[in-house]
Amino acid sequence: MSNTAKLWSAAKAMFERMRAAIGDAAALARRDWIGPKEQREIRAWLGPIIAMARKIVFIEAAALPRCAPPPAAKRAATRAKSPRPRTISIRLWPQQKRIGPRARQLGPPVLVRDIWRDRAREAAARHLAMVRFMRPTPHLQLSRRIEALARLIARPLAAARRLARKLRLMPRIAIKIGAALLPRTRLYDCPEYDTA
Numbered sequence: 001m002s003n004t005a006k007l008w009s010a011a012k013a014m015f016e017r018m019r020a021a022i023g024d025a026a027a028l029a030r031r032d033w034i035g036p037k038e039q040r041e042i043r044a045w046l047g048p049i050i051a052m053a054r055k056i057v058f059i060e061a062a063a064l065p066r067c068a069p070p071p072a073a074k075r076a077a078t079r080a081k082s083p084r085p086r087t088i089s090i091r092l093w094p095q096q097k098r099i100g101p102r103a104r105q106l107g108p109p110v111l112v113r114d115i116w117r118d119r120a121r122e123a124a125a126r127h128l129a130m131v132r133f134m135r136p137t138p139h140l141q142l143s144r145r146i147e148a149l150a151r152l153i154a155r156p157l158a159a160a161r162r163l164a165r166k167l168r169l170m171p172r173i174a175i176k177i178g179a180a181l182l183p184r185t186r187l188y189d190c191p192e193y194d195t196a
Helices: 003-022 025-030 034-064 072-081 112-134 140-155 155-170 173-179 191-195
Strands: none
Touching: 003 034, 003 140, 003 191, 034 140, 034 155, 034 173, 140 155, 155 173, 173 191
């Protein structure tokens, strides 16, 4: 048995232990409400497994052979044929920080481009305020994360290929993923967690 297979079997055992402790994703989604204390408890169980799964996917993605991506026309044709419903997935790489200029004009905007930029900023702020109320409830968000983690554990090779494509485009992400520390936890005591 390879090292990654041992790590995946440990991750599956951790996932089953978590499901025994907090319940199934479907049962969590059917509930009407969960309190902040229970949300913290679920996140405490869920966070270490997600971090470990990300590390194992990174190990597998780094081990995949570096081959050229398929042509864009072939990828677009396959996407156009089979429209799939959107599924929630676990983020495998860190988000890029968008750093722009911080200085803003002190007086009223004079140029047309400044007026349009201010209007676009105000529209984005209104949109974010509106979307905040359309966000699903915390128990639905947590149940979707549990389902996404179950899909990741069931099909890790697809996630490794996705991450390998991203690493081919942006190789510096590998440093951030590799240097990220696993969260400390007392809920899981398997040595594979520390190995990952």
